[in-house]
Amino acid sequence: MTGSGPRSGPARGLSRRAFVRTAVAIGGASALSACLGREEVDVPQADLAPEERPDRQHAWNEFLSTDDHGNVRPPEHHLLLGLEYVSDGPTDEERAQFADALESLERAYRYGNDGLVLTVGYGPAYFDRFDEDLPESVDLPEPEPLTRIEDPELDAFDALVHLASDHGQVVLSAEEALTGELDAVNDVDVEATVEGIFEVADRRPGFFGEGLPAEKQAGVTGIPDTEPVPEDSPMFMGFKSGFDRNQASEDRVTIAEGPFAGGTTTHLSKIELRLQQWYEQDSRDQRVAKMFCPAHASEDRVEGAGHNLGTASGVEDCIDDAEDDARTTGIVGHAQKAGRAREDGDPIILRRDFNSTDDDRAGLHFLAHQRSIADFVKTREAMTGSDLTDGAVGPVNNNGILQYISVTRRANYLVPPRQHRALPTPQPE
Incomplete structure (x- = not known):
């Protein structure tokens, strides 16, 4: 079993939010009891x-x-x-x-x-x-x-x-x-x-x-x-x-035909984050450029965490510049690269990822829904950006966020429609 270690009681002296997250990470009856006592909410039926x-x-x-x-x-x-x-x-x-x-x-x-x-x-x-x-x-x-x-x-x-x-x-x-x-x-x-x-x-x-x-x-x-x-x-x-506008719609990720029409697929990656250099050696402008695109940094488009961007990251304006940015500046953005996998201008995967502190390490459970696993592979290949590194200035160190992430586990799943979600056969009636 991976994750949070022994199932014992959550630590004391924490804020309510931190206490509850610790309880969820630990799991078990004692953690649930502690969590019920700390949250004190009426959960609707x-x-x-x-x-x-x-x-x-x-x-x-x-x-x-x-x-x-x-x-x-x-x-x-x-x-x-x-x-x-x-x-x-x-x-x-x-x-x-x-x-x-x-x-x-x-x-x-x-x-x-x-x-x-x-x-x-x-x-x-x-x-x-x-x-x-x-x-x-x-x-x-x-x-x-x-x-x-x-x-x-x-x-x-x-x-x-x-x-x-x-x-x-x-x-x-x-x-x-x-x-x-x-x-x-x-x-x-x-x-x-x-x-x-x-x-x-x-x-x-x-x-x-x-x-x-x-x-x-x-x-x-x-x-x-x-x-x-x-x-x-x-x-x-x-x-x-x-x-919102950088996510595939639920319709786009839904299987359209066959006995599993109405279902989707899930790709799950467990990712460790290496943030020492990200925060200590890279400047904020470098982080913005590597996460979004160089234009976002040079034009100061991102305030704080980027809530000012509204419903779209804005990389639509710099997707076509990825090759030129890699060649001339040596920096190409993570979202800029991934955006190249769009079809008819729309994303093809729906991300539902979340943070992890498994084994007390900063990480990410990258969970994405897509109509086919091939859609995820296409998006991942675009994000990797191997086609952009030839002739670039410093392509290894400035290719989005690749140097800060390490994929430790991968998995693929079929998420059937509700009528077939309980132990389906490969060809349900």
Whole structure:
């Protein structure tokens, strides 16, 4: 199990927000009890029956909060559970059991930031147990290294559950309910669990939100004390992400045909961040240029973490300049490069990544939805920017943020539509 180490009680002497994040990272009954005592909120029960929720599991945006500019605001607390299938099935009885377990959570919590949003996906290892293949409309290859310089561990979990809420007690309660540790959540009876079907093989907690990385950075490896994370940043690298116009729509990432129409795919990378040089040796202008593009730095377009940019990062204006910037200035921006993977001017992946402090190291769980894994690979290749380095001035040291990130794990999953989310076959009726 990776992540947060022994499941013991959370540390004392922390702010409420830091205390709750610590509890989520630790997990277990004692952490949940402490979290319930510290949050002191009334979490709303469901206002939609499970069958009334969108058939697309990834259809979160309509139900999530937005910031002052209209960008979707992701939940504050996240938990990824890597599951191993431990039975000889799958059988119809197991499908009914897993469906009841998920629907118990959906009856207990409202769909949104103040309640619970979740997805369930299945990896290639799950589908390998069947004689039949996935339909041609589903692109779900085994994960693999995507650059010459990375050597990640390739996950082979059967399933991935993503739980997210603004309240730490909700993701902890949902986890405990699924694994059979609670008989009721939010005053709603738990009808079933994953016992006998799945075992939790991997647990990855995380968080997202303005000010949270700055509050969490103390004692985290890789962040210099002399140049801390800015207070207004939702991410460890000091800038806002998830601009509405720089995200693919939920429609764009939805599988359009075949038995899994209405589903999507998930790519998940675990990334370690190396921020010593990022904050201590690079100037702010250099960080802006490498994160966005050189024009953003030279024209002073970014204030603070970039909230002033509104609903778009503004790199649309400098995407076509990537090759020239690399050749003449020796700097090309991360968002500038990734923007080259657009189709008809629109992004092709929907990011739902969040911060990590697994093993007390600054990191990122990069989670993206896309219609096919090929869309993610295309975006990653554009972001890597290998085609821009020939003839550039200092291409290695100034190629976006590549030198500050290290991919340690990769995984791919199929997220079926709701009707097939409980132990599907490769060719569901």
